Amino acid sequence: MGKTRTNGAAKAASPSPLMVRLDEESKSVLTRAAELRGISVSDYVRQVTVAQARKEVTAATEQTIAMTPEEQLAFWTALSAPAKLTAAQKKLGKLMRGES
Numbered sequence: 001m002g003k004t005r006t007n008g009a010a011k012a013a014s015p016s017p018l019m020v021r022l023d024e025e026s027k028s029v030l031t032r033a034a035e036l037r038g039i040s041v042s043d044y045v046r047q048v049t050v051a052q053a054r055k056e057v058t059a060a061t062e063q064t065i066a067m068t069p070e071e072q073l074a075f076w077t078a079l080s081a082p083a084k085l086t087a088a089q090k091k092l093g094k095l096m097r098g099e100s
Helices: 007-014 024-037 043-063 067-079 085-095
Strands: none
Touching: 024 043
16 A cells, blocks of 8 residues: 655645625726736735735734824824814813813
């Protein structure tokens, strides 16, 4: 009886299928992005999503917040803008300061 030799590395690297349902616009954008890189849509999704997932897992593990430049700007803008108090908040402030 012959033995079958398996390579552990090859077994670990064997692909596992993943199906994703997309609307036509999303699929079109992915297709165009893949074309721009000169790769298949599957390769594009694999490269981009796995890289992003790794960043998010690392950020969660390190308990850091990772933001895109656009998110950083929105966050900074929100923090630097003065708070807009509601009428009820203004009334409470006056009450707490002892004003009528």
